Amino acid sequence: MEVNKVTIHDIARALDINSSTVSRALSDSPRVAKKTKDRILKKAQEMGYQRNLLASNLRKNITNTIGVVLPRISRHFFSSVIQGIEEAAYQEGYNVMICQSLEQYEREKNIIETLAANRVDGVIVSISMETVDYNHFECLKSRGVPLVFFDRHCDIPGYNNVLIDDFQAGFDATQHLIEKGCKKIIHFSGPQELEIYKNRFEGYKAALIKNDLPFRSDYVIKTRLNEVDGIANTKKLLNDKLEFDAIFSANDVAAIGAIKCLNEEGIRIPDDISIVGFSNEPISTVINPTLTTINQPGVEMGQRATELLLKNIQNKKAPLKPETIILDSSLIDRESTGKSH
Amino acid sequence: MEVNKVTIHDIARALDINSSTVSRALSDSPRVAKKTKDRILKKAQEMGYQRNLLASNLRKNITNTIGVVLPRISRHFFSSVIQGIEEAAYQEGYNVMICQSLEQYEREKNIIETLAANRVDGVIVSISMETVDYNHFECLKSRGVPLVFFDRHCDIPGYNNVLIDDFQAGFDATQHLIEKGCKKIIHFSGPQELEIYKNRFEGYKAALIKNDLPFRSDYVIKTRLNEVDGIANTKKLLNDKLEFDAIFSANDVAAIGAIKCLNEEGIRIPDDISIVGFSNEPISTVINPTLTTINQPGVEMGQRATELLLKNIQNKKAPLKPETIILDSSLIDRESTGKSH
DNA sequence: AATTAAAATACAATCGATTGCATTTTAATA
């Protein structure tokens, strides 16, 4: 099998012209006569020419590619963010490289370095649960590669962010439970190194205090918020005979775990225990009972993050001031918090 | 803000040696003395050197990257395939570029061309529902870029495939319904241009025939198998007063739609109507009733596809014969086909 | 100390496309 390796030089030779003219013709430069352009395009087609973007990007020092790093693509929230990113990026002629950290710091670090080495023009990130420092972003910063965080951002200033108000959302979720008559509200939280979990937790606390309910630290359970964590936490609560009438989980997955466990144990939701999740995963509309949760505008988040990133990419000479965009989130009231107690 | 742009030449100049030695030192070549290597590595670190993979890849004519093109990453089946691909690829030092066609032919075509232009070493594909020809893979074939299809493959010979036996799976699903006493089985099918849907359909047909049940073409409904399709199809069946006691859907999503619709209408599952889906999406364990479905070994499929691809990449000089690997699938019996009628 | 093989380093071409500047060709004007 012979392998096709046609370059602009081959085309140039075939037409007995200079390769610079071929290059210009192929990028539709006005500096090439229409007639020549046609000849070149025709010959390129005929010879099966395929532009080598490695060479082009190397020379131009631009890849028209943005990197996306997030915990896992299978989470609906993240895949809807990706949708938003791709929409906004393709519209502007950018390609998107999607990478998942799988919640591992080491992987995240590797990915960032690979993206940097591949000279992406900018990067959009939602950090992993293991990430506690931000040194691995240095390789981007030092090369002036724009960076935008979404959702799982970092707390140090100097970065661009697209977020929701997690404090408010945590507050709303808890307030909702309180209004339904719940008084002993468990909170499933995530790693406190992540701002989002800290803020959701603070919102929870604030709502308790505002309603003159006691805050008890043994009501707060910090895990990685997997489904198995949700199940195990709930089981432990029941075994420990800790009295509670509600759970506010900082994500849907752990909330689903709780529901499965409670269903298993024959405990009625929401009659005995009410539950609120976070993120509005599709599964929350299907589980029995359906899950009250906080909706995050994933697609919009992706779009806004991309717009912000592209703005920074395009103003690279005169770096912009870091920006933080806060989007609206809202509580979706479903069966898991159905009736007042 | 000054931008870091250190090259091997800068390092070479700083140490008053030749850049070729720097290059060799950085890739740990035995041709450089240990002492020199140490000096170079130290200086590289100190100057914040970051290898430019564009240049490296251009020169080496290898990117150590494989492209993955599939309909959508949010489907659990596909994201588990990705997991398998990444595991197998990273193990061998390859990077993975994930791209979603969103079931659109045009996007698929663009993606393939971009991957080709970016000189990926190989590509793994599951085609979109709109794909009816394979000319857009020519740009890979002509350059000798290895290609492996999984799940949604193409019927023309000369390609590598990793599949399940869709005919058998379709047969099993239908046979299962028949054994549960169902006699009037609707089949939700997808575009017949895709082998998988054709084969699942043929399996369905074969099971009917084997059991002396009549095949009726008005029992077969061909759509894109979205959830809304599932709902609309089911509603139409009910409106048309077509008698049926089971549905075999060629994917879970449409089956979920059917369940939602039937639940809505107060029709009991599985008492009145039994349902079998396809792919074992996580949601199928959560819906009420839980959904009987065909499990596809996603992770393994990804691994095997990657192994096959890498084998082809590594034997590029002496092209291998196209290979088709068939993996086992199995029916998972859940509530939606619970009792015999 | 001379010889020689081996080890270390340097030189220079190369990957394929882009682009500023120089040169040639074309067409318009006097």
Add this chain to the structure above:
DNA sequence: TATTAAAATGCAATCGATTGTATTTTAATT
């Protein structure tokens, strides 16, 4: 037809790393 500006094309350096070959240095041997 000569002049000149504009249009088209050509030349050659460049992006940053790699690599085959040549040269120099080192160390081992006699």
